[in-house]
Amino acid sequence: MLLRVLSRLVWSLATLLGVVCITFVISNIVPADPAALVAGDTATRQQVAEVRARLGLDKPLHEQLASYVGRLAIGDLGKSIFTGRPVVDDLAARLPATIELAIAALLLAVAIGLPIGVVSALRRGSLLDHIVRVITVSGFAIASFWLAVMLQLFLAMELNLLPLSGRIEVPAPLPVTRFLLIDSVLAWNGRAFVDALTHLALPTLTLALPVAATIVRFARIGVLDAMGQSFVPYAQAMGLPPTLIVSKYVLRSAMTSVVTQIGLVAGTLLGGTVVVEAVFDWPGLGGYTFNSIVMSDYSAILGATLWIAAAYIVVNVLVDVVQATIDPRKSAS
Amino acid sequence: MDGFLGRLARDRLAAAGFAIIAAFVVLALLAPFIVPYPDAAHAIDPLGRLKPPSATHWFGTDRVGGDVFSRLLLGARETLIVALVGVGAAAAVGVPVGLAAGWVDGTPSNLLMRGADIFLAIPQIILAIVIAQALGPSLLNVILALAATLWPWFARLVFAETRSLRREPFVEACDAIGASPLRTLALHVLPNLASPLIVRFSLSMGFAVLTAAALGFLGLGAPAPSPEWGRTIAESREFLPEAWWYAAAPGLAIFLVVMGFNMLGDGLRDVLDPRARTVRKPAQGAEETSGGETAREAAA
Amino acid sequence: MRRRHALKTALGGIAAPFVLGAEVRAQASRDGVLRIVNAVELDTLDPHAVLDTGRLNFKINVYDSLFRFQGNPPKLEPWLADKLDASPDGTVYTLHLKHGVKFHDGTEMTADDVVYSMERMLAMKQGPSRLYLDIVAPGATRAVDRYTVEFKLKRAAAPFEELLAECYIVNSALVKKNEKNGDWGREWMARNTASSGSWVVTSWEPSTGWEADRFKDHFKGWQDKAPTGVRFRTMREANSQALAMQRGDIDLFVGTLSVDQIEKMAKSANVAPMREPNLRLLLLSFNTKKPPFDDPHVRRAFSMAFDYEGWLNGIMKGAAVRATGAIPPQLPGAVPKPLFNYDLKAAADELAKATAKVDRPVSIHVMTGIARTEQCAQVLQAGLKSLGITANIVSETWPTLANRCRAIETTPDIMTIWTGPEYLDLQNWVGDAYDQTRWGDYKSCTYFSSDEITAKIKRAYSSLDPAERLKLYSEVAVAAAEGAASIYVHSESWLGVRNKRVQGFVFCPSSSGNDLRSAWLADIA
Numbered sequence A: 001m002l003l004r005v006l007s008r009l010v011w012s013l014a015t016l017l018g019v020v021c022i023t024f025v026i027s028n029i030v031p032a033d034p035a036a037l038v039a040g041d042t043a044t045r046q047q048v049a050e051v052r053a054r055l056g057l058d059k060p061l062h063e064q065l066a067s068y069v070g071r072l073a074i075g076d077l078g079k080s081i082f083t084g085r086p087v088v089d090d091l092a093a094r095l096p097a098t099i100e101l102a103i104a105a106l107l108l109a110v111a112i113g114l115p116i117g118v119v120s121a122l123r124r125g126s127l128l129d130h131i132v133r134v135i136t137v138s139g140f141a142i143a144s145f146w147l148a149v150m151l152q153l154f155l156a157m158e159l160n161l162l163p164l165s166g167r168i169e170v171p172a173p174l175p176v177t178r179f180l181l182i183d184s185v186l187a188w189n190g191r192a193f194v195d196a197l198t199h200l201a202l203p204t205l206t207l208a209l210p211v212a213a214t215i216v217r218f219a220r221i222g223v224l225d226a227m228g229q230s231f232v233p234y235a236q237a238m239g240l241p242p243t244l245i246v247s248k249y250v251l252r253s254a255m256t257s258v259v260t261q262i263g264l265v266a267g268t269l270l271g272g273t274v275v276v277e278a279v280f281d282w283p284g285l286g287g288y289t290f291n292s293i294v295m296s297d298y299s300a301i302l303g304a305t306l307w308i309a310a311a312y313i314v315v316n317v318l319v320d321v322v323q324a325t326i327d328p329r330k331s332a333s
Numbered sequence B: 001m002d003g004f005l006g007r008l009a010r011d012r013l014a015a016a017g018f019a020i021i022a023a024f025v026v027l028a029l030l031a032p033f034i035v036p037y038p039d040a041a042h043a044i045d046p047l048g049r050l051k052p053p054s055a056t057h058w059f060g061t062d063r064v065g066g067d068v069f070s071r072l073l074l075g076a077r078e079t080l081i082v083a084l085v086g087v088g089a090a091a092a093v094g095v096p097v098g099l100a101a102g103w104v105d106g107t108p109s110n111l112l113m114r115g116a117d118i119f120l121a122i123p124q125i126i127l128a129i130v131i132a133q134a135l136g137p138s139l140l141n142v143i144l145a146l147a148a149t150l151w152p153w154f155a156r157l158v159f160a161e162t163r164s165l166r167r168e169p170f171v172e173a174c175d176a177i178g179a180s181p182l183r184t185l186a187l188h189v190l191p192n193l194a195s196p197l198i199v200r201f202s203l204s205m206g207f208a209v210l211t212a213a214a215l216g217f218l219g220l221g222a223p224a225p226s227p228e229w230g231r232t233i234a235e236s237r238e239f240l241p242e243a244w245w246y247a248a249a250p251g252l253a254i255f256l257v258v259m260g261f262n263m264l265g266d267g268l269r270d271v272l273d274p275r276a277r278t279v280r281k282p283a284q285g286a287e288e289t290s291g292g293e294t295a296r297e298a299a300a
Numbered sequence C: 001m002r003r004r005h006a007l008k009t010a011l012g013g014i015a016a017p018f019v020l021g022a023e024v025r026a027q028a029s030r031d032g033v034l035r036i037v038n039a040v041e042l043d044t045l046d047p048h049a050v051l052d053t054g055r056l057n058f059k060i061n062v063y064d065s066l067f068r069f070q071g072n073p074p075k076l077e078p079w080l081a082d083k084l085d086a087s088p089d090g091t092v093y094t095l096h097l098k099h100g101v102k103f104h105d106g107t108e109m110t111a112d113d114v115v116y117s118m119e120r121m122l123a124m125k126q127g128p129s130r131l132y133l134d135i136v137a138p139g140a141t142r143a144v145d146r147y148t149v150e151f152k153l154k155r156a157a158a159p160f161e162e163l164l165a166e167c168y169i170v171n172s173a174l175v176k177k178n179e180k181n182g183d184w185g186r187e188w189m190a191r192n193t194a195s196s197g198s199w200v201v202t203s204w205e206p207s208t209g210w211e212a213d214r215f216k217d218h219f220k221g222w223q224d225k226a227p228t229g230v231r232f233r234t235m236r237e238a239n240s241q242a243l244a245m246q247r248g249d250i251d252l253f254v255g256t257l258s259v260d261q262i263e264k265m266a267k268s269a270n271v272a273p274m275r276e277p278n279l280r281l282l283l284l285s286f287n288t289k290k291p292p293f294d295d296p297h298v299r300r301a302f303s304m305a306f307d308y309e310g311w312l313n314g315i316m317k318g319a320a321v322r323a324t325g326a327i328p329p330q331l332p333g334a335v336p337k338p339l340f341n342y343d344l345k346a347a348a349d350e351l352a353k354a355t356a357k358v359d360r361p362v363s364i365h366v367m368t369g370i371a372r373t374e375q376c377a378q379v380l381q382a383g384l385k386s387l388g389i390t391a392n393i394v395s396e397t398w399p400t401l402a403n404r405c406r407a408i409e410t411t412p413d414i415m416t417i418w419t420g421p422e423y424l425d426l427q428n429w430v431g432d433a434y435d436q437t438r439w440g441d442y443k444s445c446t447y448f449s450s451d452e453i454t455a456k457i458k459r460a461y462s463s464l465d466p467a468e469r470l471k472l473y474s475e476v477a478v479a480a481a482e483g484a485a486s487i488y489v490h491s492e493s494w495l496g497v498r499n500k501r502v503q504g505f506v507f508c509p510s511s512s513g514n515d516l517r518s519a520w521l522a523d524i525a
Helices: A002-027 A034-039 A045-055 A061-073 A087-122 A127-141 A144-158 A180-186 A190-228 A231-237 A242-280 A285-294 A298-326 B004-010 B012-034 B068-103 B106-121 B124-135 B139-166 B169-176 B181-217 B229-239 B244-272 B291-299 C002-031 C056-062 C111-124 C160-166 C172-177 C238-246 C259-265 C296-303 C308-315 C344-353 C371-386 C398-404 C426-434 C451-462 C466-482
Strands: C033-038 C067-070 C075-078 C081-086 C092-097 C136-145 C148-153 C199-205 C209-214 C229-234 C271-286 C320-322 C362-367 C391-396 C414-419 C486-499
Touching: A002 A061, A002 A298, A002 B106, A002 B124, A087 A127, A087 A190, A087 A242, A087 A285, A087 A298, A127 A190, A127 B012, A127 B181, A127 B244, A144 A190, A144 A242, A144 B181, A144 B229, A144 B244, A144 C238, A180 A190, A190 A242, A242 A285, A242 A298, A242 B124, A285 A298, A285 B124, A298 B106, A298 B124, B012 B068, B012 B244, B068 B106, B068 B139, B068 B181, B068 B229, B068 B244, B106 B139, B124 B139, B124 B181, B139 B181, B169 B181, B181 B229, B181 B244, B229 B244, B229 C238, B229 C259, C033 C238, C056 C199, C056 C209, C056 C229, C067 C160, C075 C081, C075 C160, C081 C160, C092 C111, C092 C160, C111 C136, C111 C148, C111 C172, C199 C229, C238 C259, C259 C271, C259 C486, C271 C371, C296 C344, C308 C320, C308 C371, C308 C486, C344 C371, C362 C371, C362 C398, C371 C391, C371 C414, C391 C398, C426 C451, C426 C466, C451 C466
Parallel strands: C033 C229, C362 C391, C362 C414
Antiparallel strands: C067 C075, C081 C092, C092 C148, C136 C148, C199 C209, C209 C229, C271 C414, C271 C486, C320 C486
């Protein structure tokens, strides 16, 4: 198993390198000129050229790429052309917000999706099952940005139940983990906790619903699959009570099915946050990525995309490992 | 009526999906001829802006006075073109790559699929945004972004099938009698791929519509005065909650169309490829059930 | 029984955060802090790095400049300066600095700080430097004594006093301590302050905003009930801003608001809309060196394809009036009447007279995220369509757009642009725009000029006779209007909103409402 993990890691690194190259090439086609952005609206062409030289943007592409990869190896993601701060700092500042959002959405999606999926499979063919099937299909069809806007419209604007955007309004608690919920508990700050929670609600809901639909779908398939396998009739024949069958054997198979998909889903959660963060003005990685792209901030684009890709790859490797643990039979490669 | 169409018709969800898509295509193609305000794509009426739904404007007017209903139908046309061409291009690239990678062995094959993996390692929407931004906001660039994001799915699907088919006796027989690989691929492998490919195509259309709308929403699609649905939703935000119809209409349209494609795709899969109902353990590079992609699709 | 109890607890548990949330929000407004929302991220704290309205709120509240425009109509008042004397030929200026002005670290401001600040701007060549680069040479500024500074100019510059309103003074000792390899503290100053202004920065996070406490020892002193601090929050979405205003989470909004948004926000009982005269023009500027826009007939035709009435009444809803030329209508020297009106037939006639044919799609460049520019372009686009001309709208961020104006080849066919009161002198409106030695700057993006025009501008710049200056600048403005260098769309009022607890706020066009000094809070005990 160790060999398997190692080989996956090696492939992952190669993939990451490929991601760097592709993103680097693509983001260098942009028409905007970051040197001009830094030099300011009022600089002359000469001054812009000076800035360009200072930022190293006048060297040929492959040289720039080579030096970038070199610096990557020592953990230097470069400086954001726009803010002048090291990209690593920018990312560190923005990442916790996205992770907090992603985890909250994932938890909510699982909490909603898993029970519904299992119950729907157990009552296969019933009205409930049909309704669930329709809802899950719908879940995949809703544009997340539209859902976000509609939720804002009803829950925030019309009913005034939840804040419209942002992460927190009252003074934030001292940054320990930079997860506002945790930090406010650590600081025993009820006000901040409540405020952070209400701000988290809408973005989480928006992200979670489509994911929940997926989880319902796969929990359902997993349960159906497991119920079709021979050990279930065997267990029934042996006179085991139904609840025992469900909880022990069927659920386990369902879990495997869902766990595989959670891996996929977690990775795309990170991608999906771009739109959600844009709509809710959430100060996270997704919004940062989008802004960097608009401003042609190459280092920032590369850094953010790398992190997201790395997160996706890591999650997939982890899922592989967990899957192998849950069901060693299926891990035979 | 036990033929393919019969089975399809009996799956109610699939039939509903087909009906929706058929309606969508017809309306989209006929749009310029049937809308109440044919020049709504570019005409403005500043004094008549942001009016609520009425007899003259069924869905009200937008921020420059254009008829929302007409623009909705005209936007359907753009959506259809973008999705169709985008997915078509993705298939045009992905299928040959998958065939090649599945047929040959060793490094070329690994390289090709590793290339696909790289594109898949970047979350779809991010990749689409980077490409669309790099190339500039236009319909064509949205199509290119879609093609670049979707081709790996086709490649992987085709790769897995080709790989497993390659070991089949009848294919080995073709090899033995000296048939050229191209011929074998075209005459024997491809037909077997038809079913999963069609399913994949339909589901990808849904994803394409969503992604194109997301790009339009973020301002990376066709510029003003394009009636594209995502862009319309973005424009409408400033005027909520008063002008709720402005955002609700295009959003519902997106929802219905994507639902239609997904239902149709699901139905097609149930009818054409019953094997796919069960969860297949992913072999190296093989595809999970298409629900896996829909997870990706949905989160975009 | 138990189930109902459980249900009630559950409901209570769900409702509690929201009730508490409302409590929490109400609490926040009682701190004596003035809360303002900002649509633009503040990405640098260096006052010498930027010159634009978006980041003015920081500069003007955290730093001080030598002079400051106040009131509406704006008047130039000495701020850090006590007095400015000019030599008879206008090339040597002697500035007397106020005594006892303290920096935030407690040290006193002296002439050395002023000299250092000017030299720093010239060396960094960013932002405000373009106001001084052609008239102040490096090393030409010196401290005569502890409180007196001498500026020796390359040639006479009539607007010099006004230009000093943009000369922000930094704590030279502090900056010098943090210089790295002779970078004038560029790296350090991007993230730190060396300031003397009304408020002291306590925290800053680009994506969320910045906060500052009142500087008790500020040389201007403080009025009763002045805010104890300010909080600027970055909120990009118009809806978020509107809702925050309605719910009392925000006290003041300074930025570009549409009438639709104001109406929305004003529905709330504790919100008061504000409308003030302003000195801001919206233009659709032609690149007069790019065919077919090098032909004045084409430009005139385009000027008559814009539905001005529809724009002003329908979209701007009366918050703007017709502009007549490059000079705002309320200033002396403005072109008396608009020269072109919406007349598609006359436009077609003009096109027929043109030698250049419009046989390709034209592009109108607008600013990303600013709906007003997009809608303006759409109005022109619709008019052009009636003439059979296709116009494509290209949306770019302002920095990208400004950058395009560095060279004729990259400057767009048509672009939306605002001209505002960087300083009030007519040089700002006319001179910077039509002087051919200033090409490469976004203010002169039309490239409309001639040797005669340039000569007039240069003469007006150095002349010390106000009547002559007025005459020369207005002649240039008329020439530009007749030549349709731009479509002079409108002169807009300033629209703002405030929570009713904010009193005394005075809008000054020069600072676009970012000067908070006049405001006090009614609910401070």
